[in-house]
Amino acid sequence: MTAFAHQHTEFSWGSATWELRSVNHRYLELSFKLPDSWRLLEPKLRDALRQQLQRGKVECALRIKLRENDQELAVNHALVSQLINASRSLETQLSEHNPINVLDLLRWPGVIQATELDSETLSANLMDSFAEALAEHIRGRHREGESLSELINQRLDQISEIVATVRQRMPDIVQQQRDKLLQRIAELKVELDSNRLEQEIALIAQKADIDEELDRLNTHVEEVRRVLKKGGACGRRLDFLMQELNREANTLSSKSVVADNTQAAVELKVLIEQMREQIQNIE
Template structure:
């Protein structure tokens, strides 16, 4: 099963500490590019979260946001006096080197990391709850990407069917188109009152048939369609392979257009390019 790269997931974990909530947003990207927004007290979770993303996803720009809504009035704040004393001593030693030292600001000291600490919930319990909520959000994201992937596969399959219909229609038309070209050539000669040698006429028609022979391009289109179906059925991280196949399909459609010698064959080439472009746009969202 293929997966889309576009999805959104949210999960919450409630406890005596309050409520932990994760939001994960995923959009298409060439590689896996995670962006984490974590409160400072949860920074040690970053490594585990990145590992889980690498194991669970292959591509996409992923934005993960963790929020903590604390219960009640929140944890009590305390000052780490030892760390504050060390900070003040360091500041005073630097001040001795200055002719006009600025006075120490207590608020700036409190803002220094580690000076003001909270006596709240057990950090280990909080981290475990946060990881549990993240696993739930990640699974929800994967399920959402899988559901959208199924829909993308269906849309692409419909266009593959339409491509095969266009190919079959052109195969049926080719004998008629060549005969019409032969008739127009004879009518043009008659208008110009030019008498062509029958052997020369047949030679010209053979050359025309060779220049307008698109059997090889039609066969390759059918082959590429079969390969796209195989990749869709295989699943996994197949977006790059599908993108390559879209380029190959487009190459064959361009060749058909360059060989077209009738408005109907030109229209078939145009229809193919439209269908391929529609698929290409969908493929950009596949993991």
């Protein structure tokens, strides 16, 4: 969601500069810094941003610089005619004739006017340049997303390696637990019924069984890869998958009967947290 775009465009009437900044946010929050005379564009800008973006705190700023040569002066002839008629109607009341001074007329408020530019043309030009700025902003988001996807896939590879290692060790771990139980029984010099002994061994194996958790970890890893490959707005989906991965890592830790599995669970949680932090940057 973090990106920046700067778009400067020259027109016949002047120039427009757009700046788009976005940072992480749970939802889409938009703010605008527009010249007072162009705040009428805000609804169109909001619609354009909402169609392209789903999450992020986005700031949109516009600076406009008009060419001075394009603002030619024009005379308000209608107002001048009214002033002349008013002046002549007062001549009969004046003690002496006072000719009308042209400069005095030009100084009158509203007589000299700056020609206004076509607002529709300016609006169209500004929206076109904004579209270019938004496209650049989205390209920046995509570039960041590709980098984040690579980092997340690296962590997923590490998670898969840890899961494979733990799964490979499980038969030996179960056998070690069985041997420990037999050794303790031998030390206590207690004779147990063979059926009872097998039941105890089966119970230990059941408590230590984490095949289901390992399978779910692999399933969630593959789902994360699929979501990343699919692209689009996937941040919320990835947030959910991180919660599921973390839940399985916690279960793996609670079922651990050896220090190696406990350490593996800790490493998984570290990797999941690293991914979760990166996913906060993904729309």
